[in-house]
Amino acid sequence: MQHPTEINSSGTSLNRTLPIYPLRPGELAAFVEHTDAGTAAFIRAHGFNVHDLLLLPGPDGLAGAMLGIGDDRSASAFGGVLNKLPSNSFWHLMPGDYDTAEAILNIKLGAYRYDRFKARSENPARISWSGPDHRPSIIAAAVCLARDLINT
Numbered sequence: 678m679q680h681p682t683e684i685n686s687s688g689t690s691l692n693r694t695l696p697i698y699p700l701r702p703g704e705l706a707a708f709v710e711h712t713d714a715g716t717a718a719f720i721r722a723h724g725f726n727v728h729d730l731l732l733l734p735g736p737d738g739l740a741g742a743m744l745g746i747g748d749d750r751s752a753s754a755f756g757g758v759l760n761k762l763p764s765n766s767f768w769h770l771m772p773g774d775y776d777t778a779e780a781i782l783n784i785k786l787g788a789y790r791y792d793r794f795k796a797r798s799e800n801p802a803r804i805s806w807s808g809p810d811h812r813p814s815i816i817a818a819a820v821c822l823a824r825d826l827i828n829t
Contacts, residue, residue, distance in 0.1 A: 693767060694767040694768055694769040694805045695739055695740070695741050695742065695766065695767065695768050695769075696741040696742075696768070696769060696770075696771045697741065697742050697743075697744050697758065697768050697769070697770050697771060698741060698742070698743050698744065698771050698773070699744045699746045699754075699755070699770065699771070699773045699774075699775055699780070700727060700743055700744065700745055700746065700773070701727065701746060701747070701748065701773075701774055702727045702745075702747065702748060704773075704774070705725070705727060705745075708743070709721070715734075716733060716734070716740070719733070719734060720733075720743070725743060725745065726745060727745035727746070727747050727748075728745045728747055728754075729743075729744075729745045730742060730743070730744050730745070730758060730761045730762075731743045732762075732763075739763070739766070742762065742768070744758055746775060750775075751779075752775065752776060752779035752780045752782070752783040753783060754783075755775075755780040755781075755783040755784045755787065756783045756784070756786065756787030757787045757788075758784055758787065759784055759787065759788040759801055759802045759803070759804060760787065760788060760801070760802075762802035763802060764799035764800055764801060764802060765799065765800045765802075766802045766803070767802070767803050767805065768802060768803065768804050768805065769804065769805040769806075769807075770804070777808060778808065778810050778812060778813050779813075781804065781806045781808070781813040781814075781817075782812075782813040782816055782817055784804050785804070785813065785814070785817035785821075786817055786820060786821075788801055788802075789820075789821050789824055791824065791825060791828040793825065793828070793829065
């Protein structure tokens with residue numbers, strides 16, 4: 678059973694997904710320095726801090742998103758990210774200073790919605806996970822099933 682926020686192998690390819698750049702406080706300056714001038718000016722003008730989510734503009738609309746994950750080493754900063762991203766959008770996490778499997782699990786658990794009696798009005802954002810460890814997807818599906826059973 679596929680989790681509602683997961684992209685399967687027959688779905689959107691990683692080439693068509695947008696990057697999420699998880700950043701810790703010490704990584705922000707280097708990230709801004711390595712972006713193009715327009716994006717760097719946009720980030721500075723927005724006043725991004727390390728506890729925000731900022732959608733980055735690109736030539737075709739969106740180019741990606743910056744996610745401030747703070748200094749906390751837990752993956753809880755990833756929990757609500759899909760709820761903050763545009764509906765019907767497809768994303769993948771860029772490598773960084775965090776446990777990717779834990780981040781994916783928290784993203785999927787944070788996106789849970791009980792919608793048996795009231796369907797979602799929009800399709801949620803989705804996350805691509807192509808890692809060798811399928812435990813985050815399996816655990817998220819099991820927890821969401823348990824939540825559905827409790828809510829029924």
